[in-house]
Amino acid sequence: MTILALISVLFTTAALFGWIGTRWLRLPITIGTMLLTVVVSIGLIAAGGPAPGIHGWALDLVRHIDFESLILRGMLPLLLFAGAFMLDLEALAREKLAVALLSVAGTAICFILVAALMALLAGSGIPWMQCLLFGALISPTDPIAVLEMLRRVGVPKLLQAQLAGESLFNDGIGAVLFLTLLEVAHGHAPTPWQVAGLLAVKAGGGVLAGLLAALATSQLMRRVNAYQVDILFTIALALGGYALADALHLSAPLEAVVAGIALRHFNHLVPRENIAHESIDGFWKVIDEIQNSILFVLLGLEALAITLDAATLRAGMVAILSVNAVRFLAVTGLLALVRLFHRGHQSSAFVLTWGGLRGGLSIALALSVPEALGRSWIVGATYLVVVFSIVFQGGSMNWLLHRWNRRQTAA
Secondary structure, three states: OOOHHHHHOOOOOOHHHHHHHHHHHOHHHHHHHHHHHHHHHHHHHHOOOOOHHHHHHHHHHHOOHHHHHHHHEEEEEEEHHHHHOOOOHHHHOHHHEEEEEEEHHHHHHHHHHHHHHHHHHOOOOOOOHHHHHHHHHHHOOHHHHHHHHHHHOOHHHHHHHHHHHHHHHHHHHHHHHHHHHHHHHOOOOOOHHHHHHHOOOOHHHHHHHHHHHHHHHHHHHHOOOOOHHHHHHHHHHHHHHHHHHHHHOHHHHHHHHHHHHHHHHHHOOOOHHHOHHHHHHHOOOOOOHHHHHHHHHHHHHHHHHHOHHHHHHHHHHHHHHHHHHHHHHHHHHHHHHHHHOOOOOOOOOOHHHHHOOHHHHHHHHHHHOHHHOOOHHHHHHHHHHHHHHHHHHHHHHHHHHHHHHHHHOEE
16 A cells, blocks of 8 residues: 555545544544544454455555554654644643642652552563553653643643643653663663663753754744744744654653743744744644544554453453552642642642543554563553543543533532
């Protein structure tokens, strides 16, 4: 299958399923798209006996997609930059303590406790190292899924800043934990000081690279009065900065997030007529929504490549319960700590727990796990958590927020 044919199939599927989900199922576009793709994928698997030709064509389609590279080095730079660039900077500044605690301490707590629960409950014979790898990749909330959900359901600004800020910044922590564990599993055992140094270099270097690249881009943008050039500069920053950070072995996700936030800040320091703010915002909103639709089609198609045996199903069910229970405990404790410093701080542990979605980033990391380290069950369990997270948690956020708003009004 040619690249053009593959792209055509993905866009056509996203358009048709988005139309069906919106017109007939009355579902949000991304949730309806993913749900329909999963259902069709399961149907294609079931059709393997009576219609092997159709099943074979679908498998050939999936084999031509390198999910790991496409997500991590194709879609993620633009999605992270767009999410960070569209953030409300004032709300983010007000919630900086909550965001810092949730993204750093929250990720570390969830990583350890989820790994422990998986080792205890997911069945005998699963090595501790495999449980640690799973805990590292599933603990960070996925910025792509979270930001899409926030824009769709209209979350209050304070919760939006907490959820969005956490999901954008906790990827660097989770990625460093995951990569360090992979090195340990392959026989390299870094000391705690080496791990801390690696984190400081990767995270600090990514932040510095994002700031410098955004400053240079903003200086260039304010010296030309053409919205087309402004948009091209933002694309160059989103893709080029990520690629440079990746080549320098820095945290590319952190670079993209910081570049988006910093560019927004630097651009707002100059008169509005010098930079085409409305055109740039409109462009990135459209790019973000289109990429999200394609990503959720890809996640649905991934069902064709996953083996769900009894052990994997059990691990997936345990993972769904463990991830949400541990996140609720971590969020509740950290919010109590925030209120010690900021009395009267408003938040909702339940909303933050249920809104901490997992998505394509977790699957991409799971697909990078070698077969010898439990790739089969890790990918299967991760996929079940992601489907539950996006379809059930993301789909019920409207109802949950209505109840939360009623309680706030009554209080």
